[in-house]
Amino acid sequence: MNKKAIWAIIGLMSAAVIGVVVLQMDLIRTAVKVNEERFEKNVFAALNTVVRRLEAEENREVFQHSINGFVTAYYEEHDNTGEGKPEFTLDYSGEDGRPMLSPKLSHSSLLDELMAEFANPCTCSQCMARKDNTYRSLMVYFQQNTREFPLEQRIKLQHINGVLKQELGNRGIDTDFNYGVFSREKKSFIIVDGHYVVEDAQPKEILPGYRNIYNSRYKVDLFPEDMPSPGLLMIHFPARTSFVWRSLWLNFLGSIFFTTIILFSFAYTIHVIFRQKKLSEMKTDFIN
Structure with missing residues (x-):
């Protein structure tokens, strides 16, 4: 050769x-890129679900407290006038079709009636309009009752910890993480890793220990129904690279x-x- x-x-x-x-x-x-995209998609899906659950929990509590307060005041007024304790129901006879409380149903059943209204399978224009008006009225009422509270009082530490771990675990994300709740009003973190934190009244910069969380790409608005949103939920994964490569x-x-x-x-x-x-x-x- x-x-x-x-x-x-x-x-x-x-x-x-x-x-x-x-x-x-x-x-x-290519496999690494696919894993990174899947990881990012799952993280944002988990964060958005957490936000929805926090908002739903707050709405339930505010609604219950608001109804209790309204009914208590109404009871006291009627007790003083000797008219006896009234009952309440939802009345759609208003000119704009929005629901109003009418003295026909006990307040303990009011929440059940609202849930039944939203669960009504009818899709006719009249029923859909009633659902839409009920939802809008409740959202406006809730926002008016929650905006007066600071962000740290609207979030329960144990609740957000449990919900965050559950939603990440449901999507197979079992790596370590650090999270924080950032207040737009205070321009600082108010909750970090399950603890309330206190920063300067007018911080010039984010504290060094929180920079990784603040600079993370994984962040979503909290209580997006409020205009503007009062804060952000941020999360950082220290071992993100090893988790993506693990499989x-x-x-x-x-x-x-x-x-x-x-x-x-x-x-x-x-x-x-x-x-x-x-x-x-x-x-x-x-x-x-």
């Missing part, structure tokens, strides 16, 4: 090995192992070719 043929074989084998390595690296890079380590190590075998086989083949070439030349010289 002449030198040109040998170098041609070496060139083809080198191109094949390089092509295999490039393809393997591209596949790994790829086996494939990555397998690629390295088989690529190493290919490179070793290629190098050994080249070594054998040159050795045979050298022996052939020595034999020819000896015969001559």
